[in-house]
Amino acid sequence: xxxxxARLASAVVVVACTVSMAHGRDASRDLKKxxxxxxxxxxxxxxxxxxxxxxxxxxxxNGSVFKVDFxxxxxxxxxxxxxxxxxxxxxxxxxxxxKVPEYMLYEFKLLxxxxxxxxxxxx
Numbered sequence: 001x002x003x004x005x006a007r008l009a010s011a012v013v014v015v016a017c018t019v020s021m022a023h024g025r026d027a028s029r030d031l032k033k034x035x036x037x038x039x040x041x042x043x044x045x046x047x048x049x050x051x052x053x054x055x056x057x058x059x060x061x062n063g064s065v066f067k068v069d070f071x072x073x074x075x076x077x078x079x080x081x082x083x084x085x086x087x088x089x090x091x092x093x094x095x096x097x098x099k100v101p102e103y104m105l106y107e108f109k110l111l112x113x114x115x116x117x118x119x120x121x122x123x
Contacts (some may be wrong), residue, residue, distance in 0.1 A: 001073035006021060030116055037109055045112070046072040057122065058110065066119040075112050077109060104116040 043060035048071075050056055056071040060081055076082075088096075088105040096105060108119040 036088045037084035039082055043081050045075045045077055045079045062085040065122040067122055069118045073116055084109040
């Protein structure tokens with residue numbers, strides 16, 4: 001079967017639109033997870049280390065360290081990272097204030113290579 005240039009061009013447009021629409025749906029699904037979070041920092045990957053239990057620790061260029069869940073492949077050094085945080089509820093602050101460091105009360109997400117990961121601040 002031979003494809004005419006016009007038919008080939010139409011097929012390319014259909015494929016491009018389909019891929020674009022699928023990517024848009026994935027982005028909106030990912031963004032739903034970010035409701036309530038605020039960008040609190042922007043940095044880059046300085047180092048990635050693995051803990052004894054397979055946990056991954058990402059050190060940023062500003063000295064912050066986060067334990068990152070489900071990070072299968074280590075990001076390259078100098079990869080940009082956006083840090084998102086969600087403030088704790090008033091009840092959590094009142095019940096745990098003074099018992100744990102303040103940064104441990106926040107929920108964090110790191111955007112690394114266009115993928116959002118749950119994270120916990122280590123320092």
